Amino acid sequence: MHTVVIGVIGADVHAVGNKIIEHVLKKRGFNVVNIGVLSSQEDFINAAIETDAKAILVSSLYGHGEMDCKYMKENCEEAGLGHVKLYVGGNIVVGKQDFKEVEARFKKMGFDRVYPPGADIEEAVEQLKEDLGSP
Amino acid sequence: MHTVVIGVIGADVHAVGNKIIEHVLKKRGFNVVNIGVLSSQEDFINAAIETDAKAILVSSLYGHGEMDCKYMKENCEEAGLGHVKLYVGGNIVVGKQDFKEVEARFKKMGFDRVYPPGADIEEAVEQLKEDLGSP
Amino acid sequence: MVKNKKVSREEFERIRRDVREQWPTGLSEDLEFERSIERLQSIPREKDFSKKLRVAKAEGLTLTQPRAGVALVDEHIELLNFLAKEGEADLLPTTIDSYTRQNRHSSAEDAIRQSEKQKRSLLNGFPAVNHGVEACKRVQDEVPVPVQARHGTPDARLLSEIIHAAGWTSNEGGGVSYNIPYAKNISLEDSIRYWQYVDRLVGIYAENGIEINREPFGPLTGTLVPPSITHTVAIIEAILAAEQGVKNITVGYGQCGNVVQDVAALRTLDSLTNYYLKLFGYEDVFVTTVFHQWMGGFPADEAKAMGIISLASAVAALGGATKMITKSPHESQGIPTKEANAEGLRASKIVTRLLKEQTFPKAKTLETEEELIKKEVHSLLYATLNIGKGDFAEGAVRAFEAGILDVPFAPSEMNRGLVLPARDDLGNIRIHEFGQLPFGDDIKTYHRQCLERRAKKEKREVSFQMTIDDIYAVSRGRLVGGEELPKGFDTP
Amino acid sequence: MVKNKKVSREEFERIRRDVREQWPTGLSEDLEFERSIERLQSIPREKDFSKKLRVAKAEGLTLTQPRAGVALVDEHIELLNFLAKEGEADLLPTTIDSYTRQNRHSSAEDAIRQSEKQKRSLLNGFPAVNHGVEACKRVQDEVPVPVQARHGTPDARLLSEIIHAAGWTSNEGGGVSYNIPYAKNISLEDSIRYWQYVDRLVGIYAENGIEINREPFGPLTGTLVPPSITHTVAIIEAILAAEQGVKNITVGYGQCGNVVQDVAALRTLDSLTNYYLKLFGYEDVFVTTVFHQWMGGFPADEAKAMGIISLASAVAALGGATKMITKSPHESQGIPTKEANAEGLRASKIVTRLLKEQTFPKAKTLETEEELIKKEVHSLLYATLNIGKGDFAEGAVRAFEAGILDVPFAPSEMNRGLVLPARDDLGNIRIHEFGQLPFGDDIKTYHRQCLERRAKKEKREVSFQMTIDDIYAVSRGRLVGGEELPKGFDTP
Numbered sequence A, B: 001m002h003t004v005v006i007g008v009i010g011a012d013v014h015a016v017g018n019k020i021i022e023h024v025l026k027k028r029g030f031n032v033v034n035i036g037v038l039s040s041q042e043d044f045i046n047a048a049i050e051t052d053a054k055a056i057l058v059s060s061l062y063g064h065g066e067m068d069c070k071y072m073k074e075n076c077e078e079a080g081l082g083h084v085k086l087y088v089g090g091n092i093v094v095g096k097q098d099f100k101e102v103e104a105r106f107k108k109m110g111f112d113r114v115y116p117p118g119a120d121i122e123e124a125v126e127q128l129k130e131d132l133g134s135p
Numbered sequence C, D: 001m002v003k004n005k006k007v008s009r010e011e012f013e014r015i016r017r018d019v020r021e022q023w024p025t026g027l028s029e030d031l032e033f034e035r036s037i038e039r040l041q042s043i044p045r046e047k048d049f050s051k052k053l054r055v056a057k058a059e060g061l062t063l064t065q066p067r068a069g070v071a072l073v074d075e076h077i078e079l080l081n082f083l084a085k086e087g088e089a090d091l092l093p094t095t096i097d098s099y100t101r102q103n104r105h106s107s108a109e110d111a112i113r114q115s116e117k118q119k120r121s122l123l124n125g126f127p128a129v130n131h132g133v134e135a136c137k138r139v140q141d142e143v144p145v146p147v148q149a150r151h152g153t154p155d156a157r158l159l160s161e162i163i164h165a166a167g168w169t170s171n172e173g174g175g176v177s178y179n180i181p182y183a184k185n186i187s188l189e190d191s192i193r194y195w196q197y198v199d200r201l202v203g204i205y206a207e208n209g210i211e212i213n214r215e216p217f218g219p220l221t222g223t224l225v226p227p228s229i230t231h232t233v234a235i236i237e238a239i240l241a242a243e244q245g246v247k248n249i250t251v252g253y254g255q256c257g258n259v260v261q262d263v264a265a266l267r268t269l270d271s272l273t274n275y276y277l278k279l280f281g282y283e284d285v286f287v288t289t290v291f292h293q294w295m296g297g298f299p300a301d302e303a304k305a306m307g308i309i310s311l312a313s314a315v316a317a318l319g320g321a322t323k324m325i326t327k328s329p330h331e332s333q334g335i336p337t338k339e340a341n342a343e344g345l346r347a348s349k350i351v352t353r354l355l356k357e358q359t360f361p362k363a364k365t366l367e368t369e370e371e372l373i374k375k376e377v378h379s380l381l382y383a384t385l386n387i388g389k390g391d392f393a394e395g396a397v398r399a400f401e402a403g404i405l406d407v408p409f410a411p412s413e414m415n416r417g418l419v420l421p422a423r424d425d426l427g428n429i430r431i432h433e434f435g436q437l438p439f440g441d442d443i444k445t446y447h448r449q450c451l452e453r454r455a456k457k458e459k460r461e462v463s464f465q466m467t468i469d470d471i472y473a474v475s476r477g478r479l480v481g482g483e484e485l486p487k488g489f490d491t492p
């Protein structure tokens, strides 16, 4: 059973998607560590270290995602989590922007997968399984 | 009291605006000859000749206005009505088009004034009074 | 004088020969019944209007249907497919152009040529007669949902022959509803006869096991027509159609604006039509209703138009309409682009689907309004039947002559035009000049009281100016014309 | 333990000194009461929130108000003016950014600098504390309609000081409603104390003849919260505010989706708030209501979003809401452009104005729903008061601890999160797991019966999956999640 860390980054309190993601991932056989809303990069990183997680799924809904995720990949690497898959999803930038560009921006920041607003979590689980392989 | 001919040209049956235009023009002191809907160019011209009208106000709502108004100025001139003011209003072309262009098209066809969809008839009356001068 | 009597098969065939001669496309062999019946039998159920309406009624759904039609065939098919896919339309129309509606097929022919040359539609609809059966078959075959002809044609005999032979399973219109708002000096006797022919055609198909949907045009002039007047015309046309053998009828109504009046109108339209059909012995007619989104002048602003479209959708869904004719954000400007048309459709669709499980609750005010509509319709139908000496066809002709039936703002000279409507303080459409409408004093007093309440509120007399204000009101963002809002509270 | 007791002036002044030190802008001399009172007295009536609400209530109007806020002052003023002019907004907000909401003013400062550099707003709102009184005065002065701060700040003391000193006449929030949905581990005792301070500030202005409007945040998580739960929180906050001297309160409610439940909710929100304020001795509080357009997930399609926005507007108008918070066609995507925001506003505006004269009719189903909501609110308030030993402040804290008050999907650890809602067969929000809610068996049985009806229809058990389906439903174009429509009847 793979362990994954999920949470909502920054000063963001959008809790609904987070609760559903937890529910779906558990149902689909993951060991889910949910650090909830209002989580800092450190919270994510510490949780991943403590639980030996294989992936971190960052949610950002409220628009400050770009600022909150700055240097997250670098910080992960510094903490020895270079191997951990880094996903981000939600409404990760301010306003309605061309998703292709947004995706490119976040990929450049080191995220492995970037999801547009309202992305289907079931589909994301398939990709997660692909990326992580069998446990 | 100036006499003006009003009506709706072509195979057009939109009667509501026509009835209101009649009401407003009468209230504002015109002698109104209303030939109603489904009127041909000849109907307009004959009515103007018979009543010695100073202006013809063509309504076209249904979209065929451009075809129905073809050569109307020329036909007026031929009938000795070159001096009669020619106005057109309503939804005079098919679809939502840039009104500046539409206006230019109809002015080129010889119309003195061209009105956009939903034009305020009270304002048009002011312009009519200007154009015709005191009776 | 025209009578509400089934046209004999011999008579029908006699007229038919002349009708088919009206334009070369009428002579196509596809119009022979052996061929057309086979064609109609081959229509799959998901493209069959009657069948889709039956499912919708059973499921309590309100289906969406736009207006749409352009001059050329390929472009028209593309347009309809766009509306099915991007607009998620449940049903599709083919709006017929205005030359065809007046049987001016050679004007239409010119316009087709010009449209081809200029590569844009110069017609406000699809000239189905000019294009003929083959082209109409393509429309039916290449579009994924049921298609209906929608027009405004006093004499639609050839048009109807062609579209049904092509496999279209629904046709809008009627001898009154496609005359009074759509013509100037065609006699009602004539137009009723023309439409008896159209209905008889559908009846013949019915005898051969093919259920074609027919839809009287509900809103008439779409301009402040009180529900009882449009209902009466719809019921008369339903009866005339049923007599000719039509088995699947959709009666229509155009949004008035007061939600309670609208819901009352939708509910009574269904119940009264069923009641009168049965009363006069037409037992096996399947009745559905169609709600037309606001049929009067629209505001120029597109967002506001979307507001009206969605509000209308809520009323249709809560009122239980089986389908709804949608408008677009371009309504006040001109025939919509396909994109604008699809926007109107999608806004409509989500509202009807969100409200799918819900109905407007029974309430005292709703009951009162329903009772009023019923009483008025009873009066109008009684007087119509009376002046027709027991016959609804003759009755319709004579009732319009006498002003017993009278449609506000109609262009037809067959219409007396003595009735003047206006809104009351709540936005209900009431009558302030009754002309020759055969209403009792109780009804008249009620209307007057309602209007007096408004007059008092607005501190002015009930007058024609009030009616004019009401005609403009919606396009200016209000329902009841006249009253000014305090500064800072109205549109800037 | 926090008590529902007016904060003494000395205590207030003592706290005030610390509050003003939280960020340099707090030390502005404009915050001195002599200056701020003078400032507030100079606000013209057309820019005064309370006054405009009073007129709206008297006229039976539903006013429109968007969400809007960007990082920089000039851009923010431009945005608000655009929404007033092109959006015809009756009232304006200033939505505060999320760093400020968490009192992270130095993060906000960074983001302001970055926004200046990148020439686009990197903040999801206007950082009013960082900008300070002078800038906020400009907002008030350069915008033509009343302005309100809208945020989600558990500790909004400095923010509130600054905006009122700048002349803003309304402030949203409350000790419960700006904690439970907006925080994770701030204690309710703290947030209630913070908001007592904010209310006391408004009370001091009231003592000086200045009526400032306060608005508890109605929808809470905006996610399937049954009306009785949001109503109870609103009423508690109204009482807490009144105790501190607030005289003008707007209680709020977020659209559920079933029209009858929504209208019942709006009507009972008004009557219950007035009832309880009077019952507890707060006689002279002027109460209005605000309806929030659908607060859950929106569909991505803009036309469909417009449909929801307009439907919500119809409900608000018919339900008699005094104002309405509007959404935009960009809702599902991100903070709207000003154009998209204005579109939502205009669609909303026309619907509320068209329906201005109308109200939803009294009906049996409406009464039943109203009775249910009342009964539930009575139970919740009774239990809250009881556990608070007669005190609503202490009661609120202990009720959340005990799960007597419990908000579905809230992020706060102060919230038990045991309640699970789901829609019934008509789309009403019901409860399927009650947690510790103090409802009697009659209420619980009623909810369960409603849900059973749906379960039967959908041929499955009432479960968490049903709740999830309902959370997604509206964004997928349906209200009740789950049930499939026959082929050809749903979104392609």
Ligand code: B12
Binding pocket: B011, B012, B013, B014, B015, B016, B017, B018, B020, B021, B057, B058, B059, B060, B061, B062, B063, B064, B087, B088, B089, B090, B091, B092, B093, B094, B095, B096, B115, B116, B117, B118, B119, B120, B121, B124, C067, C095, C097, C098, C101, C124, C151, C152, C181, C182, C220, C221, C222, C223, C295, C296, C297, C298, C299, C330, C331, C332, C333, C334, C335, C336, C409, C410, C411, C471
């Ligand atoms: C009501 C209506 C109908 C009613 C008309 C009833 C009747 N017999 O009168 C019915 C339902 C029958 C109808 C039928 C059709 N209609 Co129609 N109809 C309308 C609608 C909704 C309102 C028109 C109206 O009465 N407005 C109120 C009056 C007071 O305003 P008005 O007519 O614009 O006139 C005022 C001003 O424009 C101005 N004015 C008018 N003429 C002139 C002339 C001069 C010189 C001046 C100065 C001013 C002026 O003053 C008038 C008084 O204030 C409009 C759309 C809209 N405006 O929202 C479509 C509209 C006009 N219809 C349209 C069409 C296409 C049709 C149909 C072909 C098909 C259809 N879509 O069903 C048929 C046509 C039948 C035919 N042969 O003509 C289109 C025209 C498209 C275009 N030009 O691109 C419109 C714009 C709708 C649309 N967007 O598709 N329609």
Ligand code: B12
Binding pocket: A011, A012, A013, A014, A015, A016, A017, A018, A020, A021, A057, A058, A059, A060, A061, A062, A063, A064, A087, A088, A089, A090, A091, A092, A093, A094, A095, A096, A115, A116, A117, A118, A119, A120, A121, A124, D067, D095, D097, D098, D101, D124, D151, D152, D181, D182, D220, D221, D222, D223, D295, D296, D297, D298, D299, D330, D331, D332, D333, D334, D335, D336, D409, D410, D411, D471
């Ligand atoms: C409900 C809601 C709220 C509630 C939240 C209650 C709560 N505590 O949970 C309340 C009312 C409190 C709220 C507040 C605010 N909100 Co809000 N809110 C919404 C809304 C309407 C729905 C969110 C939701 O619950 N959706 C349902 C869930 C199931 O979907 P989801 O969250 O999108 O998550 C799913 C997918 O995105 C995906 N997913 C999410 N994360 C990830 C991560 C990965 C790795 C993967 C694979 C998938 C994935 O899977 C999830 C499950 O299916 C959205 C708009 C919308 N979507 O329609 C705005 C929205 C998110 N909010 C927004 C904003 C700005 C705010 C506020 C700042 C201000 C405001 N406008 O009032 C505050 C923020 C407070 C804060 N500090 O965070 C903006 C964000 C703007 C932007 N990014 O440009 C939005 C988009 C609205 C808008 N258009 O302006 N909000």
